[in-house]
Amino acid sequence: MAASISTKIFILVSRPSAAIVPRITPLTPLLGENFVFRICGVRFCSNFKTKAAVTNGQTDTDFVDGHDLSDHADEQPRVQEPPPIWKMTRRYLAKQYAKQGKASGVDPSIMWPTQTELENIIKDEEEWCPSLQQMQSEIAEENHAIELKRKKREQLIAANMAKMPRMLAEHRKKMTEKEALAQEQIAKRNRLLEEAKEKLGYAIDPRSTRFQKMVQEIEKEERKKKKELKKKGIIV
Numbered sequence: 001m002a003a004s005i006s007t008k009i010f011i012l013v014s015r016p017s018a019a020i021v022p023r024i025t026p027l028t029p030l031l032g033e034n035f036v037f038r039i040c041g042v043r044f045c046s047n048f049k050t051k052a053a054v055t056n057g058q059t060d061t062d063f064v065d066g067h068d069l070s071d072h073a074d075e076q077p078r079v080q081e082p083p084p085i086w087k088m089t090r091r092y093l094a095k096q097y098a099k100q101g102k103a104s105g106v107d108p109s110i111m112w113p114t115q116t117e118l119e120n121i122i123k124d125e126e127e128w129c130p131s132l133q134q135m136q137s138e139i140a141e142e143n144h145a146i147e148l149k150r151k152k153r154e155q156l157i158a159a160n161m162a163k164m165p166r167m168l169a170e171h172r173k174k175m176t177e178k179e180a181l182a183q184e185q186i187a188k189r190n191r192l193l194e195e196a197k198e199k200l201g202y203a204i205d206p207r208s209t210r211f212q213k214m215v216q217e218i219e220k221e222e223r224k225k226k227k228e229l230k231k232k233g234i235i236v
Contacts, residue, residue, distance in 0.1 A: 192218060 086092060090110055097106040113121060130138075189206065196204050196214050204211045 093104075093106045094111045096104040097108060097111065192211075192215050193204070193206060195218065196211055199214075204214075
């Protein structure tokens, strides 16, 4: 049990001096192989198992403390981290080549568009940037369509103006007939009211049911008389 337990002493000095080193050196045979001299601070560890004790006395290097690893961490080579994704884009690489030229180490061929990009560029140019001949042709077609529309409108106006006298005459005739029909209906209504007044001996309301029935009887008699006159050939 005693063989597996050892004491490890760390003597750490913030400012090493020649007076301290001679005082510590004679202690080395007494402390044994577990003694560590470090010019950075002091640490005392009891009941500390060495790696040799843990491995059943096999000859091996002593247990390495965490402070020893931290001291040598800066001496180990660092793993180079990959660059961020945005630094690998064509846009960023093109900017670097534009700023530094060949010194950037960028292959200038990556700035040339791909086949798909080139096809899209050509398609956009054909749609949004037509040639001069194409624009002139489109303008000529547009002007021709405008001129044709104007001529058709002028022809329609001329044809309607030619029809204007006849259309006005027909309109006036219709208005005259309409006015005559209205006057005839007014005269007929007044005549019927007079006949009803003669039969009844008093003026009757033209909206009453009795008057409407009387009007139907008078119209029926008139149609009968008119039919008889047609049979006799008096009227056509």
